[in-house]
Amino acid sequence: MRTFDLAPLYRSTVGFDRLFSMLDGFEAAPGYPPYNIExxxxxxxxxxxxxxxxxxxxxxxxxxxxALTIKGEKQVKQDNAGEVLYQGIAARAFERQFQLADYVQVKGATLENGLLHVDLVREIPEAKKPRQIAINGKSSSQPKVVDQKAA
Known part of the structure; x- marks a missing residue:
């Protein structure tokens, strides 16, 4: 339950509608299944x-x-081998969504010992990386770009 109004912020900003929509729809995150981000x-x-x-x-x-979405849907088995007296392992369907930053991509996923590992990598394009610009004297009119790796 929200007690504050975001309408004034919508009127005075441009390009932040996605951020406000995320804040507007913010609720307590469901607890199933548990996860770690490292x-x-x-x-x-x-x-x-x-x-x-x-x-x-x-x-x-x-x-x-x-957005990265992980879904799980348990297939129902017709097993007449025995009666379940206590079921502590949840078998319900789930959907967990993660918002990824710009240039973050999924590298791969593995499933081992009941844990799903999703590996991510942030690959910033060369055109977006910062670069050093050398300051030339009055004799040269062309700017000289210094390669950051060589410096």
Whole structure:
């Protein structure tokens, strides 16, 4: 339940509608399934989702624009081997969505020991990386670009 109005911010800003929509729809995140987000390198990340009881065929991962969606749907088995007295392992369907920053891409995914690991990497294009510009004297009219790797 929200107690503040974002309407005045919509009227005075341009291009932030996505941010306000995210704030407008913010609710407590569901607790199932639990997950971790870790940084494994300077530009490498890993999302680990606890998916105990789910097989590879019951999980799907979709990356679209800046969103990563992980879905799980348990296939119902007709097993007459015995009666379940207590079911503590959740077998319900889930959908977990993560917002990715610009230039973050999914590198791969593995399923081991009930944990789904999704590896991400941030690859900034060369044109977007900062570069050093050398300052020339009055004798040269052409600017000289200094390669940052060689410096």
């Amino acid at each position: 940084r494994t390198g300077e530009n490498d990340y890993r999302i680990t989702v606890a998916v105990a009881g789910f097989g590879e065929s019951e999980l799907s991962i979709e990356s679209k624009e800046n």
